[in-house]
Amino acid sequence: MRAKGVSLVIFFFMILSPCLTCDIYSDYDFVFTIVQYGGGGDWYNGITGVKNLLHQMEKRCSVKIYPREKIVKLTDDDLFLYPFLFINGHGNIRLTDEEVVRLRQFLYNGGFLFCNDDYGLDTHLRREIKKVFPDKEFVTVPFDHPIYSCFYKFTNGLPKIHEHYPGPPKGLGIFINNRLVLFYAYNADIADGWEKQQVHHDSLQKRELAIQMGINIIYFALTQ
16 A cells, blocks of 8 residues: 555656656656765765665565656756655755745745754755854754655654764754754764665664665655
8 A cells, every 4th residue: 555655656656747757767666865065074875875775675565766866956947847855965055046936936835854963064055044044043853754664663752863962863954834854863864874774783683674764765755
């Protein structure tokens, strides 16, 4: 039933966005879209881990997933054809005024953004998101929110894969009319756990938790 739910959502999404059905992605139910941003941060970090996550999600969820990432800029003409965006990397991120407006429009129009706290990104990301939503603050996403149970169950919220700051991991969010439009995995570095064991030397258990949480995030984005 879960896989059918995803396919149904994608079917209606593609009917509403006919241009998507004309390109190389038309035979797939989901495309993982990475934001290429300015400012000097390595937005491309962790792409091999993304491929691993997509491979696992296709096996486990019976969803036909494009096997590699798509890179987009927030100013690209086809931005609004994709329901999901991912921001990752170390160091600085800086959005232009046009990009701020486009991201705000994307999220208000039904899109979803997942931000992964790779080390060094936090301060810069919070500054830029404040430009997108000057009237909103990050809030803790409660443990009973569907993002923690829509496919796999996470009773205690976000799992910690890597620690970058003192304290527990936090699943932070931005809500629009009670809809979670931005999920920020803080002090957890979920994306590092998508990599193969030899990259960060994480245990099988940690990498499995990271994969499960990644699947939940994508599944939630496609079925909310």
